[in-house]
Amino acid sequence: MKSFIKIHKQDNVLLALRDIQKGERLHADGVSLEVKDDIKRGHKIALQPIKKNDSIIKYGFPIGHASQDISIGEHIHVHNTKTNLSDIQSYSYTPRFDENPYSNENRTFKGFRRENGDAGVRNELWIVPTVGCVNGIAEKMLQRFVRESGDIAPFDNVLVLKHQYGCSQLGDDHENTKQILLNAIRHPNAGGVLVLGLGCENNELARMKEALQDVNLERVKFLESQSVTDEMEAGVALLKEIHEAAKGDKREDIPLSELKIGLKCGGSDGFSGITANPLLGRF
Numbered sequence: 001m002k003s004f005i006k007i008h009k010q011d012n013v014l015l016a017l018r019d020i021q022k023g024e025r026l027h028a029d030g031v032s033l034e035v036k037d038d039i040k041r042g043h044k045i046a047l048q049p050i051k052k053n054d055s056i057i058k059y060g061f062p063i064g065h066a067s068q069d070i071s072i073g074e075h076i077h078v079h080n081t082k083t084n085l086s087d088i089q090s091y092s093y094t095p096r097f098d099e100n101p102y103s104n105e106n107r108t109f110k111g112f113r114r115e116n117g118d119a120g121v122r123n124e125l126w127i128v129p130t131v132g133c134v135n136g137i138a139e140k141m142l143q144r145f146v147r148e149s150g151d152i153a154p155f156d157n158v159l160v161l162k163h164q165y166g167c168s169q170l171g172d173d174h175e176n177t178k179q180i181l182l183n184a185i186r187h188p189n190a191g192g193v194l195v196l197g198l199g200c201e202n203n204e205l206a207r208m209k210e211a212l213q214d215v216n217l218e219r220v221k222f223l224e225s226q227s228v229t230d231e232m233e234a235g236v237a238l239l240k241e242i243h244e245a246a247k248g249d250k251r252e253d254i255p256l257s258e259l260k261i262g263l264k265c266g267g268s269d270g271f272s273g274i275t276a277n278p279l280l281g282r283f
Contacts, residue, residue, distance in 0.1 A: 004028065004045065007274055008060035013044040013076055015058075015270065020045070026073075037075035042270025044076040056081055059273060107256040112191065112249060115216055119254045120188035125158045125242060127194045127235075128184050130208055131166030131201035134225060138162075138196050141235040145243075148236065154249040155191060166203035174202055182211055185220060191249055192219045192242035194235065199226030218245040 004014040006028055014028055020039040025032060028047060039045055044058065050070040055062035064081045074080070111119040127138040138160040146152060161184055165177040181203070185193050197205030205224045212220070221238040225231040263280070 005274070006047065007058060010057055010060045012046065012048050012050060012055075012057045014047050015274070016041055016043050016045060031072075033073040036071065036073040039075055044270075046070045046072050046074045046076055048072055050076075055084070108253040109256055109259055110251040111254040111258075112188070113252055113254060114188050116186075116214065118188035119258045120190070121259070122156050122189040123154055123191040123246070123249050124189055125152065125155045125192045125194075125239065125246075126184070126190045127160045127196050127239075128181055129160065129163065129166070130181065130195065130197040130203045130205050132162070132164035133167060133198050133201065134196050135160060135162045135164075137225065137231060137235075141194075141196075141232060141239065144232065145236050145239040149240065149243060152243070154246060155243070167201045169202050178203055178208065178211070182208065185212060186215070191246045192239075193221070194238050194242065195220065195222045196235065197222075197224045199224045216245075218242070 002017055003020060003024075004016050004026060006014055014026065016039045019041050020026075020035055022035055022038050024035045026035060026045070027033075031047065033045075033047070035045060044056075049072050050056065050066045052066050052069050054066050056064045056066060056076060062084055064083050066076075066080060067082045068080050070076060070080055109121070111121050112123050113119055125142075127142060129135055129138055139162075142158050142160060146158060152158060161181075163177075163181075166181075169177055184190070185195060185208075195205065195208060197203075197208070199205075205222060209222055219242060221242055223231065223235055223238055228234045261283075266276075
């Protein structure tokens with residue numbers, strides 16, 4: 001296994017591919033250097049002397065500047081590097097698009113076509129709480145529904161979209177929570193949704209219902225716990241109604257151009273820039 005990599009020909013740093021001990025000798029670009037510090041896997045080593053305020057070059061671009069003189073073989077990290085960003089940034093998004101070399105013509109995926117035209121890759125039954133206080137009862141409702149139904153098909157999965165918000169929120173904070181939950185209710189991966197409220201929260205169930213436009217009320221049901229005698233009985237009954245309405249759901253061929261890819265950061269490290277990020281960019 002290689003001990004290091006120089007990512008771009010213009011770089012003045014090496015990236016350690018394993019833990020490298022102080023005193024080891026490395027050979028790169030015709031240079032033989034002695035490592036001056038213990039270097040952890042994923043960290044940078046100076047390939048050449050770098051003067052104070054000179055740029056640290058990685059991927060062929062400046063990623064910061066030296067806060068002090070750095071000698072060849074030294075560890076480059078937060079102790080001797082500062083960002084090039086200033087407090088106030090004027091930024092414009094100017095992406096460069098390359099022509100797609102792959103044709104999507106006649107390519108499809110098996111998905112679920114929803115009434116509003118959206119396409120989902122999964123068919124799931126969700127409980128969306130308006131407030132975190134009902135997370136527990138929502139989970140018990142789903143467990144009882146699954147137990148009594150036996151077979152949840154055509155749903156692939158059932159889950160509660162748990163969160164700790166919706167109570168005592170004000171202003172934009174409240175509106176952001178409300179909008180995220182509304183988007184979840186409309187999500188094409190949801191073949192059915194029970195919107196579950198408590199009855200005393202800021203994020204009122206009635207307001208949520210008003211904000212939802214053109215939803216299929218056979219697929220989207222609403223329950224306020226404090227408005228019924230037995231919320232468990234009422235909730236399980238509504239879940240069964242949604243299940244009955246969804247029993248004809250089947251996957252169908254949908255043009256690949258309609259496939260939407262969601263991204264989630266799994267935690268960046270020193271190798272993201274040479275592994276996950278370029279792969280995602282090509283994808």
